[in-house]
Amino acid sequence: MSSLHEESLLRSRGDEGSPRKGLRILCIEDNEGDFVLVREHLRDAGFEVAPEVARAASLKEAITLLRDEGKRGSGFDVILLDLSLPDSHGPETLDHVNQAAKDVPVIILSGNEDRDLAVNMVHRGAQDYLPKHFLSGDLLLRSILYALERQRSRLEMSALNGRLTQTTHDLKTAQMQLIQAEKLDSLGRLAAGVAHEVKNPLATLQMGVDYFSRHVEDIGDSGQMMVEHMQEAITNADRIIRGMVDYSRSDSLKLELRNINVIVRKALRMVRHEVIRNNVKVDRHLATPIPAVRVDEGKVEQVLINLMVNAIQAMGSAGRGNGERPLHIETFWGQLEAIDRDLGLRDYDRLRVQDHAVVVEIRDQGPGIPEDKLTRVFEPFFTTKPTGEGTGLGMSVAKNIIDLHRGHIQISNVENPRGLRVRIFLKAYELTDRMKRLTPSSALPSSET
Numbered sequence: 001m002s003s004l005h006e007e008s009l010l011r012s013r014g015d016e017g018s019p020r021k022g023l024r025i026l027c028i029e030d031n032e033g034d035f036v037l038v039r040e041h042l043r044d045a046g047f048e049v050a051p052e053v054a055r056a057a058s059l060k061e062a063i064t065l066l067r068d069e070g071k072r073g074s075g076f077d078v079i080l081l082d083l084s085l086p087d088s089h090g091p092e093t094l095d096h097v098n099q100a101a102k103d104v105p106v107i108i109l110s111g112n113e114d115r116d117l118a119v120n121m122v123h124r125g126a127q128d129y130l131p132k133h134f135l136s137g138d139l140l141l142r143s144i145l146y147a148l149e150r151q152r153s154r155l156e157m158s159a160l161n162g163r164l165t166q167t168t169h170d171l172k173t174a175q176m177q178l179i180q181a182e183k184l185d186s187l188g189r190l191a192a193g194v195a196h197e198v199k200n201p202l203a204t205l206q207m208g209v210d211y212f213s214r215h216v217e218d219i220g221d222s223g224q225m226m227v228e229h230m231q232e233a234i235t236n237a238d239r240i241i242r243g244m245v246d247y248s249r250s251d252s253l254k255l256e257l258r259n260i261n262v263i264v265r266k267a268l269r270m271v272r273h274e275v276i277r278n279n280v281k282v283d284r285h286l287a288t289p290i291p292a293v294r295v296d297e298g299k300v301e302q303v304l305i306n307l308m309v310n311a312i313q314a315m316g317s318a319g320r321g322n323g324e325r326p327l328h329i330e331t332f333w334g335q336l337e338a339i340d341r342d343l344g345l346r347d348y349d350r351l352r353v354q355d356h357a358v359v360v361e362i363r364d365q366g367p368g369i370p371e372d373k374l375t376r377v378f379e380p381f382f383t384t385k386p387t388g389e390g391t392g393l394g395m396s397v398a399k400n401i402i403d404l405h406r407g408h409i410q411i412s413n414v415e416n417p418r419g420l421r422v423r424i425f426l427k428a429y430e431l432t433d434r435m436k437r438l439t440p441s442s443a444l445p446s447s448e449t
C-alpha cells in the first residue's frame with residue numbers, strides 16, 4: 001500500500017467529498033474520438049476544480065506512464081480504462097493496469113453493455129463499469145467520487161488491518177514472555193524446595209563418609225575406594241544443590257561501586273585451573289579508564305565464572321588436540337543504542353537506550369549454540385552436557401543475577417572466527433568529564449538477537 005498515494009488522495013479531496021484541488025485522471029483509450037468525448041464530459045461534470053486529464057493510447061504507454069508517475073511519487077487519482085486496446089484485450093487489460101498502479105481506483109469504460117462482463121470486472125477489482133454510450137458528466141462525476149471514497153475506505157481498512165496484525169503479534173509475544181517468566185518463576189521455587197529437602201540427607205551421608213574415612217584401617221582398600229567414590233558423589237550433588245539455591249535465591253544484593261576490570265581479573269584467577277586443563281589461551285582486553293558499575297561483586301564474579309567456564313568447556317570439547325584456542329575477554333563502554341526486548345515484563349529502572357553502559361564480552365571459538373536453543377539456555381536445568389558434567393544452571397543463574405542488577409545479558413553466535421559471544425550490559429556510574437570526552441562517537445553496538 002502506498003501511503004504517498006493515500007496522502008495525495010486526501011490532499012485532493014474536500015471534506016464533503018468534492019475535490020478542492022484538481023484530480024489527476026488517466027484515460028487509457030485508443031480511440032481519439034472517445035477520448036475527446038470523455039474529456040468533454042469531465043469538463044462538464046461540475047468538479048469544483050477542473051481535473052487534469054492525461055491520455056495513454058495503448059497498454060504499453062499506460063504502464064510506462066504509471067511507472068514514471070509512481071517513481072516521481074505524484075501518481076494519478078483515478079484511471080478510466082477502455083478494455084480493448086491495440087496491445088491488450090478483455091479482462092487481462094484490467095489485471096495489467098491494476099498491477100502497475102495497485103492503489104489507484106479503475107473505472108472501466110466499455111463499448112458494450114455486457115452485464116456478466118461488468119460483474120466480472122468488479123470482481124477483478126474495478127471500481128465501476130460504465131457503458132460508453134450512457135456516459136454523461138454527471139454519471140462520471142458520481143462514479144469517480146464513489147470510487148475515490150471506496151478506495152479511501154479500502155486503504156484505511158488495509159492500514160487498520162496492518163495495525164491489527166501487528167497488535168496480535170505483539171500480544172502473542174507478550175503472552176509467550178509471560179508464560180516463560182511464569183515457568184522460570186515456578187521452577188525457581190521448585191528448585192529452592194528440592195534443594196532444601198535434599199540438603200539434610202546429604203549432610204547425613206557426608207557424616208557417614210567422614211566417619212569411614214577416619215576408620216580406613218577397618219574397611220580395607222576396596223572400602224576406602226568406595227568411600228572416595230561416595231565423597232565424589234556427595235561433592236557433585238552438593239554442587240548441584242548449591243546451584244539450585246543460587247538460582248532460586250532472590251535475596252537482596254549488596255550493591256557497591258566497583259571497577260568491573262577488577263572483578264574480571266578475579267574471575268579469571270578462579271578459572272585458571274580450567275584454562276590450563278583445557279589448553280586455552282586467555283586473550284584479555286580491558287578498557288581503561290572505565291566507568292564504575294554498581295554491583296554485588298561476589299554475584300557478578302559468579303556470573304563471569306559461569307560464562308567463562310562455559311566458554312572454556314565449549315572450546316575444550318570442540319578443540320581438543322587443535323592446539324590453543326583463545327578465550328576472548330573484553331570490557332568496553334559507551335552509550336547504548338538499542339536493546340532487544342527482554343524476556344518478562346519491562347522494568348522502569350532497567351538499563352535503557354541512551355544510558356551509558358559498561359559491557360563485558362566473553363567470546364569463545366567453540367561450536368556456538370543452535371539458533372533454536374538460544375533462548376532455552378536460560379532455562380534452569382537446560383544442559384547439553386553429560387550428567388555429572390553440567391547442571392544446566394550456569395546460564396540461568398547468570399541471567400537471574402544480571403536481571404537483579406537491572407542489566408542485560410545477550411548471547412549470539414558469531415562468525416569469523418565461529419563461536420559464541422556473550423555480552424553483559426551494566427549501567428555505568430561516575431563518568432568523569434574526561435571519560436565523557438572519551439566516549440566513542442559511535443554508540444555501543446546495538447544488541448541484536
Ligand SMILES: Nc1ncnc2c1ncn2[C@@H]1O[C@H](COP(=O)(O)OP(=O)(O)O)[C@@H](O)[C@H]1O
Pocket residue numbers: 306310311312314364366367368369377382383384385389390391392393394395396420
Ligand atoms: N560458550 C558456549 N558455547 C556453546 N554452548 C554453550 C555455551 N555456553 C552455554 N552453552 C550451552 O548452554 C547450555 C546451558 O549452559 P549452563 O546453563 O551453563 O549449564 P551447563 O554448563 O551446566 O550445561 C550448555 O549445556 C550448552 O549447551
Ligand SMILES: [Mg+2]
Pocket residue numbers: 306309310390392393394395
Ligand atoms: Mg555452565
